[in-house]
Amino acid sequence: MISNYNCIEKELNNISVMDTTLRDGEQNPFCTMYDNEKIEIAKMLEKLNVDIIEAGFAASKGNIEVMKEIASKIKKPYLCGLARATKQDIDATYDAFKKYDKRIVHIFVPTSDVQNDAKLKKSEDELIEMAASAVRYAAKYFQIIEFTPEDSVRSKFSTLTKMCKAVISEGAEVINIADTVGYAMPQEFGQLVKNIKQVVKQESDTVKVSAHCHNDYGMATANTYYAIQNGAGQVETTIWGIGERAGNCSLEQIIALSLRKPRTFDTQIDSTKLYEAAKLVSRATGIKSDFAPIVGKSAFSHKSGIHQHAVVNDVNSYEAVNAKDFGRKSELIMGPCSGYHGVISKAQELGYTIDKTVAANIIIKMSNMVRQKIKREFNDNDIRFMLEVIHKS
Numbered sequence: 001m002i003s004n005y006n007c008i009e010k011e012l013n014n015i016s017v018m019d020t021t022l023r024d025g026e027q028n029p030f031c032t033m034y035d036n037e038k039i040e041i042a043k044m045l046e047k048l049n050v051d052i053i054e055a056g057f058a059a060s061k062g063n064i065e066v067m068k069e070i071a072s073k074i075k076k077p078y079l080c081g082l083a084r085a086t087k088q089d090i091d092a093t094y095d096a097f098k099k100y101d102k103r104i105v106h107i108f109v110p111t112s113d114v115q116n117d118a119k120l121k122k123s124e125d126e127l128i129e130m131a132a133s134a135v136r137y138a139a140k141y142f143q144i145i146e147f148t149p150e151d152s153v154r155s156k157f158s159t160l161t162k163m164c165k166a167v168i169s170e171g172a173e174v175i176n177i178a179d180t181v182g183y184a185m186p187q188e189f190g191q192l193v194k195n196i197k198q199v200v201k202q203e204s205d206t207v208k209v210s211a212h213c214h215n216d217y218g219m220a221t222a223n224t225y226y227a228i229q230n231g232a233g234q235v236e237t238t239i240w241g242i243g244e245r246a247g248n249c250s251l252e253q254i255i256a257l258s259l260r261k262p263r264t265f266d267t268q269i270d271s272t273k274l275y276e277a278a279k280l281v282s283r284a285t286g287i288k289s290d291f292a293p294i295v296g297k298s299a300f301s302h303k304s305g306i307h308q309h310a311v312v313n314d315v316n317s318y319e320a321v322n323a324k325d326f327g328r329k330s331e332l333i334m335g336p337c338s339g340y341h342g343v344i345s346k347a348q349e350l351g352y353t354i355d356k357t358v359a360a361n362i363i364i365k366m367s368n369m370v371r372q373k374i375k376r377e378f379n380d381n382d383i384r385f386m387l388e389v390i391h392k393s
């Protein structure tokens with residue numbers, strides 16, 4: 001057994017959650033959402049208790065109207081808009097949120113050579129001045145300014161240091177370390193966050209370091225977790241992990257990790273509403289993954305006989321994550337590889353008392369149907385039907 005499984009928890013750091021399902025999530029080519037869907041998702045994010053909703057990107061035409069509408073429907077979380085380091089984008093973000101008193105602008109400037117050469121072709125000094133002057137301008141209009149050195153992971157540490165110092169001196173309160181192309185490995189990313197945190201601390205005690213991770217190598221959640229362990233005070237997530245290319249750190253996975261024992265951090269998120277939120281985002285985008293952790297269809301389901309037998313006695317035998325924490329319940333799914341215990345327990349759940357012989361009969365029936373290619377999934381109604389037929393015969 002992993003040591004400390006049942007250890008006593010110390011006081012936990014509270015990590016802010018910025019959810020960017022409506023911004024980075026929507027930037028996935030297959031996740032375009034209608035305005036009414038975005039408003040429903042924003043309301044759901046408020047119910048989930050996220051600290052910040054990133055509601056859109058000022059450079060995308062059409063985002064401003066829905067950002068305004070979200071601002072008129074939401075009360076509790078901060079609302080954030082992404083902006084390039086231009087007056088035009090900062091003004092558009094202010095225009096969207098001017099009637100809302102908890103507003104954040106999230107300004108980014110590329111800092112890696114590969115991105116700078118491909119997009120801006122500016123000297124390091126020019127990039128730094130561009131960032132500093134944008135933050136200076138935005139400070140008049142926003143309570144909080146978040147600054148992202150875009151592609152932080154592939155940037156020179158010396159450039160990151162200079163840029164962070166410059167934007168903090170102009171009023172940036174969140175420095176977001178972005179693994180824009182999902183290149184980092186967990187230990188590297190953790191170390192980068194730690195190093196940046198030291199730079200930030202020399203400038204200010206209140207500036208937060210945030211982590212924004214992409215999933216190109218499947219490391220988005222692991223990297224975000226390592227960022228927290230190395231001093232990040234904010235994480236950026238999306239529901240289902242939807243986002244550019246292979247996606248972002250998934251909200252539900254990082255919240256599950258916040259509840260894993262021994263706990264190492266806390267958030268304000270109401271985890272019991274995550275499943276409902278995931279279903280809402282699925283309906284809006286068509287995106288879902290049946291075997292995704294936490295919110296996938298099969299995340300708490302058991303089909304094989306050995307697992308079902310054990311789970312009937314003690315659900316912890318084959319579940320490390322507590323289904324109830326996420327508004328879900330454990331399920332026994334019947335199939336040809338189910339065993340007596342599972343089938344008897346399922347029958348009981350449906351109001352029938354059966355013995356091993358009847359259970360064996362049902363397993364044979366399912367097995368035959370699969371072999372004859374008649375059917376391969378068996379829901380409660382199918383099992384009920386088989387029980388009734390046996391009962392009557």
Ligand SMILES: [Zn+2]
Pocket residue numbers: 024180212214243244248
């Ligand atoms: Zn991103």
